[in-house]
Amino acid sequence: MFYSILLAFLAVFCCSGGGKGGQGKVFAAAAQLTQVLNYNNTAKAKPGMWVYIPDKLQSRALVVAIHSCQSSAQKYFANSKIPWRQGADRKRYVTVWPSSTTECWDVSSRASLSRDGGGDSTAIASMIRYAVREYGVEEGRVFVTGGSSGAMMSNVLAATYPDLISAVSLYSGVPAGCFVSASGAAAAWNNTCSAGQSTASPQKWGDVVRAMYPGYNGTRPRMQIWHGSVDATLAPRNYDETIKQWTNVFGVGTTPTSSTPDSPEKGYRRDDFGKSVEGIWAVGVGHSVPSHLDASEAWFGL
Template sequence: MRSSTLAAVLAFGSTAFAAQLTQVSNYGGSAKAKPGMWVYKPDTVKSDALVVAIHSCQSSAQKYFANSKIPWHQGSDRKGYVTVWPSSTTECWDVSSKASLTHDGGGDSNAIANMIKYAITQYKIDPAKVFVTGGSSGAMMSNVLAATYPELISAVSLYSGVPAGCFVSSSGASAAWNNSCSGGQSTATAQKWGDVARAMYPGYNETRPRMQIWHGSVDGTLSPNNYQETIKQWTNVFGVSTTPTSSKPDTPEKNYRMDDFGPNIEGIWAVGVGHSVPSHLDASEAWFGL
């Protein structure tokens, strides 16, 4: 066989057997909501960690996976961890209804928790290495998951979201838009925001996921005010001050500022950046310890 032909065959073979985003048709659980579950398992698994990447509105697991600004599958290839890509059945994630804002309530958050449980068993994931990330509506869901299923998640890195419970629907509708919250008019004390998060899983007093919160200063879709409200929420949950313990200008890049509120909360304020803040793989992976 000529070398050029052999090279072509080898190239074809490597492509044919390359890792692909694959749907899991039945991930189990009793949640009424049934968003799709997609998994990317790299060709070489080198880590027992799991990253759950949650898409924005008007997107899907496939679109989010293919988005060049969402680099989590490249991180998966590079470091060998499995990624799960939930796919909503509605335009945006349900971060509004009681079903989704309650532990084991049967909503979207419950379904994603079931995906995590499935992945832990199926892919031999260390339960202490489950991480969640998302942008916009996916960031909102990341916050909701941190409140409703803290026992399943070790750390969160969310981009351009709102506090958990901020998008609550007065009518009980799922995936409802909340103009007051998106416009930045939903403000409260740190105690009130903390109470909202705690009420999603009453009686839970164990470890909470470490929270990394990103927001752009000129976000025209989800008001920048939501950054401070989210900081209020999680600093209260962790019982720490809203005053940063340290601050690093131009980190992780120019015009970004990284504020730490003790070891469990980190805020990144992106000056001049709109909606949504581009994913920073290295900084998010560092937060996760990957």
């Protein structure tokens, strides 16, 4: 009798349905970061895909959390300052953690800066499509976030795969395409961009985005852009250039429609540019701005 009760308890406690409609997949109750060995990657680039699915999955949303330079999916997931595991546990949504095979993400080669070009951006798009198909993620509820190099890739994904992503919350990045390599090298560092010396008009920055997916006229992801005022790695000027870029893409001005001091915390300033672009300027904060789970989740509508 005891063993029958124990087995029944374990059957309920240890497994919960996943996949479309909550069927076809079984996930351990002791949720853990798990590698997906075959995510039907169509790219030449081969970053790893890791997934964290909380116990009793409830939401059909997906957050893609993209690590910074000199990191990995496992390190980013284990970093106590990166709150997306806690967010997934609290609100029961799926998280995907891409893992680069290079020191930093490739945000410099034409392969990655082009729709279906075969670079890192194409590989992460394959991860998103896999998660939508296999874990019952709702199309229209896919969100992307990242810090530093991960923020750069978040911008690139917004430009190359806008049809797959609903909103982005990026921390301490640069405009999409700013790190382009004249030689075409993958994952190349760009000193001019990192120093904040790559400046252009809003129209030119917007054209960079539009050129990554020529002819696209559909919905684009809403953009939330965070940057520290004393960032010594990716100069604060990159905040202004990124705002220029995305306000132009959405056809709005670079003057905030509203500005809120001490939001989301003291010393920060929230600038809204209509409903689709939001900038958060962190006074006195360096590289990189700490992740703010509540504010990012609110931007995503989670």
